[in-house]
Amino acid sequence: MTTATTEPSEVASELTSLDRCDSCGAQAYVRATMPAGGVLLFCAHHATKHREKLTGLGAQWHDETAKLHASNDRSI
Numbered sequence: 001m002t003t004a005t006t007e008p009s010e011v012a013s014e015l016t017s018l019d020r021c022d023s024c025g026a027q028a029y030v031r032a033t034m035p036a037g038g039v040l041l042f043c044a045h046h047a048t049k050h051r052e053k054l055t056g057l058g059a060q061w062h063d064e065t066a067k068l069h070a071s072n073d074r075s076i
């Protein structure tokens with residue numbers, strides 16, 4: 001079998017509507033995992049604002065803002 005499969009860990013780590021931005025409380029679409037193990041959640045707006053600084057500190061950047069755009073297109 002050479003079929004590529006999605007890694008289970010990737011699916012399990014998806015953000016949900018229960019995840020909230022640590023800065024403003026809006027729905028979170030980005031998760032930053034710090035090298036020390038701390039996790040920060042951000043809405044699209046605050047993700048953009050903090051991204052450069054946090055990735056500079058070595059944070060793992062999990063971005064699901066594409067989902068946000070996809071659902072907007074379907075809201076008609």
Ligand SMILES: [Zn+2]
Pocket residue numbers: 021022023024025026042043044045046
């Ligand atoms: Zn926010």
